[in-house]
Amino acid sequence: MxxxxxxxxxxxxxxxxxxxxxxxxxxxxxxxxxxxxxxxxxxxxxxxxxxxxxxxxxxxxxxxxxxxxxxxxxxxxxxxxxxxxxxxxxxxxxxxxxxxxxxxxxxxxxxxxxxxxxxxxxxxxxxxxxxxxxxxxxxxxxxxxxxxxxxxxxxxxxxxxxxxxxxxxxxxxxxxxxxxxxxxxxxxxxxxxxxxxxxxxxxxxxxxxxxxxxxxxxxxxxxxxxxxxxxxxxxxxxxxxRGVTDVELTAYGALRRLHSGHYGNWSPNPAVEIARLIASMRDDEGNIRIAGFSDDVRPPTDAERRAVAAAPDVDEPLRRELGLSRTEGAPERIESRILQPALNVRGLAAGDVGTRATNSIPTEASASIDFRLVPDQTPERVREKVEEHLRRQGYFLVQSVPDEATRLAHPRLLRVAWGAGYPSxxxxxxxxxxxxxxxxxxxxxxxxxxxxxxxxxxxxxxxxxxxxxxxxxxxxxxxxxxxxxxxxxxxxxxxxxxxxxxxxxxxxxxxx
Amino acid sequence: MxxxxxxxxxxxxxxxxxxxxxxxxxxxxxxxxxxxxxxxxxxxxxxxxxxxxxxxxxxxxxxxxxxxxxxxxxxxxxxxxxxxxxxxxxxxxxxxxxxxxxxxxxxxxxxxxxxxxxxxxxxxxxxxxxxxxxxxxxxxxxxxxxxxxxxxxxxxxxxxxxxxxxxxxxxxxxxxxxxxxxxxxxxxxxxxxxxxxxxxxxxxxxxxxxxxxxxxxxxxxxxxxxxxxxxxxxxxxxxxxRGVTDVELTAYGALRRLHSGHYGNWSPNPAVEIARLIASMRDDEGNIRIAGFSDDVRPPTDAERRAVAAAPDVDEPLRRELGLSRTEGAPERIESRILQPALNVRGLAAGDVGTRATNSIPTEASASIDFRLVPDQTPERVREKVEEHLRRQGYFLVQSVPDEATRLAHPRLLRVAWGAGYPSxxxxxxxxxxxxxxxxxxxxxxxxxxxxxxxxxxxxxxxxxxxxxxxxxxxxxxxxxxxxxxxxxxxxxxxxxxxxxxxxxxxxxxxx
Missing domain, CATH: 3.40.630.10 (Zn peptidases)
Structure with missing residues (x-):
């Protein structure tokens, strides 16, 4: 305490x-x-x-x-x-x-x-x-x-x-x-x-x-x-x-759960694909690595920067309150960080963890992500940049659950389901x-x-x-x-x- | 069908x-x-x-x-x-x-x-x-x-x-x-x-x-x-x-779920950390990128290679049966792939996905992984190499759920829980x-x-x-x-x- x-x-x-x-x-x-x-x-x-x-x-x-x-x-x-x-x-x-x-x-x-x-x-x-x-x-x-x-x-x-x-x-x-x-x-x-x-x-x-x-x-x-x-x-x-939009990405493995011994490192692992996609989009300091993502960002004015600098510095007590030994983008303060766009992974799901884990390859893996936008980013432009990025990673994008023919046609397949959004x-x-x-x-x-x-x-x-x-x-x-x-x-x-x-x-x- | x-x-x-x-x-x-x-x-x-x-x-x-x-x-x-x-x-x-x-x-x-x-x-x-x-x-x-x-x-x-x-x-x-x-x-x-x-x-x-x-x-x-x-x-x-062992990795964010707008790209996201760790350990062709992981691998003999080559080639029909448009390490066949060690992500869990997803930063994220080993790898040596790798990524490793003092002491903190294992x-x-x-x-x-x-x-x-x-x-x-x-x-x-x-x-x- x-x-x-x-x-x-x-x-x-x-x-x-x-x-x-x-x-x-x-x-x-x-x-x-x-x-x-x-x-x-x-x-x-x-x-x-x-x-x-x-x-x-x-x-x-x-x-x-x-x-x-x-x-x-x-x-x-x-x-x-x-x-x-x-x-x-x-x-x-x-x-x-x-x-x-x-x-x-x-x-x-x-x-x-x-x-x-x-x-x-x-x-x-x-x-x-x-x-x-x-x-x-x-x-x-x-x-x-x-x-x-x-x-x-x-x-x-x-x-x-x-x-x-x-x-x-x-x-x-x-x-x-x-x-x-x-x-x-x-x-x-x-x-x-x-x-x-x-x-x-x-x-x-x-x-x-x-x-x-x-x-x-x-x-x-x-x-x-x-x-x-x-x-x-x-x-x-x-x-x-900040504006906001969200997306759920789902990658697919084999149609049924496979024994990880008999099929591991032959049958593709969708959890690995999702992990690699996240890693391609963001580092662990909060920097977004999607090409063009920040093209539309309008920098804060000098007056706005001064206002931010004048706010009481709460980083240290806030870190202690939250049990954090570091923050993303430190030593930049929280008031300054939220002037920038953010990519938050709000959920990951694939297979099972803990006592329910079995030695099998997951059939699919999902990441749920919300994006926070700043002036003059719009959800539409952000969607475009994110999808371009995913395609550059080699993925064919679909909007609904793919059927078997679609799975067989595309070596790297990703379901991309966007939520609603506001601009900033x-x-x-x-x-x-x-x-x-x-x-x-x-x-x-x-x-x-x-x-x-x-x-x-x-x-x-x-x-x-x-x-x-x-x-x-x-x-x-x-x-x-x-x-x-x-x-x-x-x-x-x-x-x-x-x-x-x-x-x-x-x-x-x-x-x- | x-x-x-x-x-x-x-x-x-x-x-x-x-x-x-x-x-x-x-x-x-x-x-x-x-x-x-x-x-x-x-x-x-x-x-x-x-x-x-x-x-x-x-x-x-x-x-x-x-x-x-x-x-x-x-x-x-x-x-x-x-x-x-x-x-x-x-x-x-x-x-x-x-x-x-x-x-x-x-x-x-x-x-x-x-x-x-x-x-x-x-x-x-x-x-x-x-x-x-x-x-x-x-x-x-x-x-x-x-x-x-x-x-x-x-x-x-x-x-x-x-x-x-x-x-x-x-x-x-x-x-x-x-x-x-x-x-x-x-x-x-x-x-x-x-x-x-x-x-x-x-x-x-x-x-x-x-x-x-x-x-x-x-x-x-x-x-x-x-x-x-x-x-x-x-x-x-x-x-x-193949030998086998397994591990569960857990990364930690703030002590409580935080609003992703107010705290996103300031409070560290453990789901991103777990994703980046997975990406650091394995590519999506099944290749393991942990330094020294394969040092102990004894290559198959010529006779063993010939036996593998003589097995009927089932890759293509198996792909179709399983709805897979690609396999890891292709064109190498499954019989040959399983002569190599494997890293299988058997589960991912963090926050929520789908309709339960909320715009918040997960408090923790876990990946459950099984490793398949080949001669002359042993679970002990593999554990050592994996832990060395995780430390090289900047993580302090703990075996049990960390208390608040431990969280505050280590900027990158990872719980590493190994299961049992066999050698190959x-x-x-x-x-x-x-x-x-x-x-x-x-x-x-x-x-x-x-x-x-x-x-x-x-x-x-x-x-x-x-x-x-x-x-x-x-x-x-x-x-x-x-x-x-x-x-x-x-x-x-x-x-x-x-x-x-x-x-x-x-x-x-x-x-x-």
């Missing part, structure tokens, strides 16, 4: 959350006071939303989530409705007009769907929220909901699928609206809300929903409310996301809107926010710019160690409290 | 089984006649033995197999007993003295244990023998035991674990004894039987049993009755086996015993047997030579397409009939 103290200690020595905001702040004080007197109600509202299963493909439950959110807006007398597209989870749209002086319109984006779950890997159940007094991996214990008394310890965590990704944003935004309404503070801009229901499924219908509702969604800025804060604990504004996106840090968001959040949180040109993760941000011609800026509130996309996803309650103040500040003070 | 006709056609045009033996053969005729009038009894005896589960680690059932075999010898008034070693399945020993003129003693080796099973992959159940009228993969249909009438179609197959590997040999040997006894033909040598109960588990106690019973097991020759015939359908005598073995084809076995079997089957210096598979043969100073020659009877070590193992009934005649000829005519 000692080895993990590094980052914890660093966080402990970081400026206390929001402590730097001047006392007597005319906005922060009433918002904080509202939250302090409604902590249990806010957590109850979060818990109720988290109890509704929310995988995009679960059509019945996903719609219950949307209906529940519409009902929340209705309780606040904010008009809300569902934006429908055939065979898709609806998006929730709501609008809160600003006063006559408001010049700008801002859309707050979040998503109410979550990643698929493997319940066997969870402590507890994914859609039965549990409060714990610390991270599970550091021995956190359950705290009963009934035993919670305000003020709730901000180090406590709520465990459930989408606790941080991304229902925290929805509850945070609704609570910010409540706090401003209670304080009688009007928004400084016209506010729209757009909550998507299939982000974790790759947003296959988002473009259509945006196009079908372009007038309704017209704005000067999208605020993308998703993602974790910086690993230092400092709040994070990000100006783009990046908004200039120099826009008036960009400067305004950074200033408001730095003021609200009392310390300079970390500014990153690119979040490591991906989102459909490019669509907003491409279809609706609006810039997109990301505002993160979730803790970095939230087990995003994995089992035991969680949200540190203090991060939600901070998020409410950040969203309230943006709604009440943003102008550009 | 057309593509598979090649080998089937070749077999059809091969000399009919045993047809070449001269009519009126004084030994073959009574043996064949005995079999013809006892087909159902022999198959019933096989079926009863196959119905006893026989995985070596299943201590209760494995002993039932041994007891059943002892009872079979007793029925024939041949003294038999169990050779015990603590915590091991017993070996069955039996002895049939030859007449006073017999000069030599020959031990017939077989094993009664079988490979572990994965019942979910079987059509039917592993220990409930089923007769089928053809190979399952070519649409073979069940034939009820009650409906079997002599003469049983020799193309029918018995499906069960160990049908061919290796209970066929045990039932074939017992039936050969019966046929000789019925015909009043005495053996030409003193015959001993040694049936092992843990061959498929790597024979961990065999050396001890041999040492403890060295006097009892004294002989001039071991006949290793195991393995499939040549893929051409011709009978096979083999003068050695090879008996000279020029020994009088070798020439005698080949001549007797060629005469008995009416066509020259295929002679191979090395069977592709492995066996504990080296122990007989090392401990008991006796040469070992392998005699195969099972069909080559028997799904050995896999689900739906089978034995073609005609192969058992042939085996009975081959064993009878060896017992009655062998002298050297």
């Amino acid at each position: 000692k080895a993990r103290l590094g980052l914890a200690a660093m966080i402990a020595f970081a400026p206390p959350v929001l402590a730097g905001a001047a006392p007597g702040d005319a906005l922060r004080d009433p918002v904080r006071s509202y939250r302090a007197s409604h902590e249990l109600a806010i957590l109850s509202s979060l818990s109720q939303l988290l109890a509704i299963p929310n995988v995009a493909s679960d059509r019945e439950n996903i719609r219950l989530n949307a209906d529940a959110i519409v009902a929340e807006f209705a309780r606040r007398r904010i008009p809300a409705k569902l934006l429908e597209s055939p065979d898709a989870p609806p998006a929730v749209f709501a609008e809160m007009r600003g006063p006559a002086t408001a010049r700008r319109t801002v859309v707050f984006y979040a998503h109410y769907d979550g990643q698929p779950v493997d319940p066997s890997r969870w402590t507890g159940k994914p859609w039965e929220p549990v409060v714990r007094d610390g991270l599970l991996e550091r021995g956190g214990k359950d705290v009963s909901w009934a035993a919670l008394k305000p003020p709730v310890d901000p180090r406590f965590l709520v465990y459930a699928r989408s606790a941080s990704d991304d229902k925290a944003a929805i509850v945070g935004l609704l609570s910010a609206v409540d706090a401003l309404q209670a304080a009688g503070v009007p928004p400084s801009v016209h506010v729209k809300f757009f909550f998507e229901g299939e982000e974790e499924a790759g947003s296959p219908h988002l473009a259509r929903i945006l196009r079908d509702n372009a007038a309704l969604l017209a704005s000067d800025l999208w605020l993308f409310c998703d993602g974790p804060v910086h690993q230092s604990g400092r709040k994070l504004v990000f100006f783009g996301t 996106s990046r908004t200039s840090m120099e826009l008036p809107a960009s400067r305004a968001v950074v200033k408001i959040l730095s003021d609200a949180t009392g310390s300079p926010v970390v500014r990153l040109p690119t979040l490591g993760g991906s989102g459909p941000n490019s669509l907003f710019t491409e279809i609706l011609k609006a810039p997109v800026i990301g505002v993160a509130i979730a803790n970095h160690d939230n087990n995003q996309h994995a089992a035991n996803e969680n949200l540190r309650i203090g991060n939600l409290w901070d998020g409410i103040e950040m969203y309230a500040a943006l709604m009440a003070r943003l102008d550009f | 057309k593509a598979r006709l090649g080998l089937a056609a070749m077999i059809a045009f091969a000399p009919p089984v045993l047809a070449g033996a001269a009519p009126g053969d004084a030994l073959r005729d009574p043996v064949r006649s005995y079999r013809a009038s006892h087909e159902l009894a022999i198959l019933s005896s096989l079926s009863q033995l196959l119905a006893i589960p026989n995985v070596a680690s299943d201590r209760e059932n494995i002993r039932l197999n041994a007891d059943a075999i002892v009872a079979e010898f007793a029925r024939r008034r041949i003294p038999a007993k169990l050779l015990e070693s603590p915590d091991a399945p017993p070996a069955v020993f039996a002895e049939m003295r030859g007449p006073a003129t017999a000069r030599r003693t020959v031990v017939f080796y077989a094993h009664y244990d079988g490979q572990p099973v994965d019942p979910s992959r079987w059509t039917g159940k592993p220990w409930e023998p089923v007769v089928r009228d053809g190979l399952l993969e070519r649409g073979g249909k069940d034939v009820s035991w009650a409906a079997l009438k002599p003469p049983v179609d020799p193309r029918f197959l018995v499906y069960a674990r160990s049908a061919s590997d290796d209970k066929a040999a045990i039932v074939g040997l017992l039936s050969a004894v019966d046929a000789l006894q019925a015909a009043g033909v005495p053996p030409s040598v003193h015959v001993k039987f040694f049936f092992e109960g843990e061959e498929e588990a790597g024979s961990p106690h065999l050396a001890r049993i041999l040492r403890d019973n060295a006097a009892l097991l004294a002989s001039d020759l071991w006949l290793f009755c195991d393995g499939p015939v040549h893929q051409s359908g011709r009978k096979l005598v083999f003068f050695g086996t 073995s090879r008996t000279s084809m020029e020994l009088p015993a070798s020439r005698a076995v080949v001549k007797i079997l060629s005469d008995a089957t009416g066509s020259p047997v295929v002679r191979l210096p090395t069977l592709g598979g492995s066996g504990p043969n080296s122990l007989f030579t090392e401990i008991l100073k006796a040469p070992v020659i392998g005699v195969a009877i099972a069909n080559h397409d028997n799904n050995q070590h896999a689900a739906n193992e089978n034995l073609r009934i005609g192969n058992l009939w042939d085996g009975i005649e081959m064993y009878a000829a060896l017992m009655a005519r062998l002298d050297f």
Whole structure:
């Protein structure tokens, strides 16, 4: 456990959350006071939303989530409705007009769907929220909901699928609206809300929903409310996301499993072929060796590089937290590494390992890979470069499982199955809107926010710019160690409290 | 299906089984006649033995197999007993003295244990023998035991674990004894039987049993009755086996699964490390690239090369049967390839593939590998060379799952878990015993047997030579397409009939 103290200690020595905001702040004080007197109600509202299963493909439950959110807006007398597209989870749209002086319109984006779950890997159940007094991996214990008394310890965590990704944003935004309404503070801009229901499924219908509702969604800025804060604990504004696409490669051996003694080093081994293909595409320092893969990469500007350099250096404590004795591309820091494209082998499968292994030659072998893209790479161009590379290795590419004739016709045969994808996106840090968001959040949180040109993760941000011609800026509130996309996803309650103040500040003070 | 006709056609045009033996053969005729009038009894005896589960680690059932075999010898008034070693399945020993003129003693080796099973992959159940009228993969249909009438179609197959590997040999040997006894033909040598109960588990106690019973097991020759015939359908005598050992390599990433967007190309990817290690050890033509790996390889003699060249060329029909458009090391033929050492990746595992894949970095990745060795390689020397290679790639090697301090101390860390192993073995084809076995079997089957210096598979043969100073020659009877070590193992009934005649000829005519 000692080895993990590094980052914890660093966080402990970081400026206390929001402590730097001047006392007597005319906005922060009433918002904080509202939250302090409604902590249990806010957590109850979060818990109720988290109890509704929310995988995009679960059509019945996903719609219950949307209906529940519409009902929340209705309780606040904010008009809300569902934006429908055939065979898709609806998006929730709501609008809160600003006063006559408001010049700008801002859309707050979040998503109410979550990643698929493997319940066997969870402590507890994914859609039965549990409060714990610390991270599970550091021995956190359950705290009963009934035993919670305000003020709730901000180090406590709520465990459930989408606790941080991304229902925290929805509850945070609704609570910010409540706090401003209670304080009688009007928004400084016209506010729209757009909550998507299939982000974790790759947003296959988002473009259509945006196009079908372009007038309704017209704005000067999208605020993308998703993602974790910086690993230092400092709040994070990000100006783009990495693009993403994925592929599964499958190589084939003999039609049946063969005894490795009688047929080994005569019958081709597909596991070896897959291993050699991976080795041809990437080294173990993260460098991609696919010719032309990075042709379209637009280097970061000097301003972007400076912003990255100004972020607190968390490499060392992060390494200790994660049990890593090295990182890829060291000494380059993580904030700089994610400005580059990535090739991640997310899975390998062939034959059997461990006690199930038998002395036989696997009939096939698969590698599942995701690619992270940076400006100006697109999934289409990346696919082209990857396929060219695979062909140069001597492979004939097919899209579906090959029949026997196809196997007999091609000495090196590879099934290549691409998933969906987004291009990357990046908004200039120099826009008036960009400067305004950074200033408001730095003021609200009392310390300079970390500014990153690119979040490591991906989102459909490019669509907003491409279809609706609006810039997109990301505002993160979730803790970095939230087990995003994995089992035991969680949200540190203090991060939600901070998020409410950040969203309230943006709604009440943003102008550009 | 057309593509598979090649080998089937070749077999059809091969000399009919045993047809070449001269009519009126004084030994073959009574043996064949005995079999013809006892087909159902022999198959019933096989079926009863196959119905006893026989995985070596299943201590209760494995002993039932041994007891059943002892009872079979007793029925024939041949003294038999169990050779015990603590915590091991017993070996069955039996002895049939030859007449006073017999000069030599020959031990017939077989094993009664079988490979572990994965019942979910079987059509039917592993220990409930089923007769089928053809190979399952070519649409073979069940034939009820009650409906079997002599003469049983020799193309029918018995499906069960160990049908061919290796209970066929045990039932074939017992039936050969019966046929000789019925015909009043005495053996030409003193015959001993040694049936092992843990061959498929790597024979961990065999050396001890041999040492403890060295006097009892004294002989001039071991006949290793195991393995499939040549893929051409011709009978096979083999003068050695490849040695074997195995290893599992595991590389480690972060302690928890990380989002591949936020941490990709910063946090090391263990699947990439494993892939690169495999690529460093072997190319996709079967060539091993581990420095010094082949230092101990003793090249085949000219006689051995000539024997290999004389074997029927089955590469092309075998490729078609297996759906392979290429083979490793082509145009070198399979019989020649197995004279060389092999590195087989029998399994890969990391993260998830297919619909379970998530955009995360695996926490660990494993490759399971078996090595096939040739004279004079030993498992010990191979382990040494492999570990040297892994260290040269920059890895620190550990034997057990590393703790956090170990992970933090070594930038490249690899868990290396070796299994057991045998060295290779090879008996000279020029020994009088070798020439005698080949001549007797060629005469008995009416066509020259295929002679191979090395069977592709492995066996504990080296122990007989090392401990008991006796040469070992392998005699195969099972069909080559028997799904050995896999689900739906089978034995073609005609192969058992042939085996009975081959064993009878060896017992009655062998002298050297």
